[in-house]
Amino acid sequence: MAKRSTLTHLDDQGRPAMVDVSGKAVTARQALAECRVRFPAEVAAQLRRSGLRSAKGGIVDTAVIAGTMAVKRTHELIPFCHPLPIDGVRIAIDWHGERELRIECAVRTTHRTGVEMEALTGATVAALTVYDMCKALSHAIVLGPAKLAGKRGGKRDFGQVG
Structure with a gap:
């Protein structure tokens, strides 16, 4: 029986509680997540022409910095x-089709718990x-879906991480 x-x-x-990871082994952990951003056709065309720059600056560069900062502060949100020592973060942003950006965030640590949430x-x-x-x-820009694409390390591996 499963x-x-x-x-x-x-x-x-049944009350909320933080998981005690003190008895777990320290292992290499990694996770890959993605989120999509879908634009109206005319907005996507304008962004493509501008090289993904807006009046506020480089869109992709700013998003990479914000995503990296968020990874490091996940435990505050x-x-x-658990607060984790982050060994590596890679954020890739590129067009997926004519109107959609695909954002991938890969995170690595060596610790007792995984980095899926990060x-x-x-x-x-x-x-x-x-x-x-x-x-x-x-304001008709749509975010999502956001999903875990894969994880490695810990009890169970899931999906693809690279």
């Missing part, structure tokens, strides 16, 4: 995330930054 999954951030009384936070904050820099052109 083991039933349980929510790890609830204690025996999500209550039960990768998801980096990808979504980068997407929010793109929205912020482009909202003067249209």
